[in-house]
Amino acid sequence: MTSLERLYRRRLALSITLGVLAGFVMFASAQQSATADSGLSAFLQMVPPGAVNTGAVIPSFDSTGRRTSLITADMLRRVDDERIYAEKLVVQMFNADPKNDMRIDLKTAFYQMAGSGGLLRSTERSHVSSPDFHIEGDSLIFDTAKNQGRMTGNIHMVIFDSSTLSSEVPPPAASLPTK
Numbered sequence: 001m002t003s004l005e006r007l008y009r010r011r012l013a014l015s016i017t018l019g020v021l022a023g024f025v026m027f028a029s030a031q032q033s034a035t036a037d038s039g040l041s042a043f044l045q046m047v048p049p050g051a052v053n054t055g056a057v058i059p060s061f062d063s064t065g066r067r068t069s070l071i072t073a074d075m076l077r078r079v080d081d082e083r084i085y086a087e088k089l090v091v092q093m094f095n096a097d098p099k100n101d102m103r104i105d106l107k108t109a110f111y112q113m114a115g116s117g118g119l120l121r122s123t124e125r126s127h128v129s130s131p132d133f134h135i136e137g138d139s140l141i142f143d144t145a146k147n148q149g150r151m152t153g154n155i156h157m158v159i160f161d162s163s164t165l166s167s168e169v170p171p172p173a174a175s176l177p178t179k
Helices: 003-030 037-046
Strands: 052-061 067-078 083-093 102-114 117-122 126-129 133-137 139-143 148-152 156-159
Touching (some): 133 148
Antiparallel strands (some): 083 102, 102 117, 126 133
């Protein structure tokens, strides 16, 4: 195999991995009516620029009172009218079906308000996990308005049950060969 073929296969695998991640993020985000964005937006509007909050906990709830997200951070600082800086940020998104819950762990991150949503960015090792997969990479950008994310650099992904991706239906137990 030539080095050009290896490069092509590596790019193809990376494209597939990013497509799967984007699909999972969009699927999980579409399941909830109130996004994690609403918690950070509310925080941004309540706290004056320059203010530092340690041990921050920001929950979000839908109209029925069901918790849709929980944002925790060791430190949140409002940089200016549009941005928040966070350290050890954890964003947990909860859906009606726990199989679609998701968790994002970031060492440091900036959240920037942009129109009807915002951008969450981290240039450090980032982790995204759900019951179906775990992915980590060197940086993360998540657009809360579009519910789309992009992870780049040294990506490692583990899919725990690939049948959910291919819509495979396992054969009935009676038709399985016996030993």
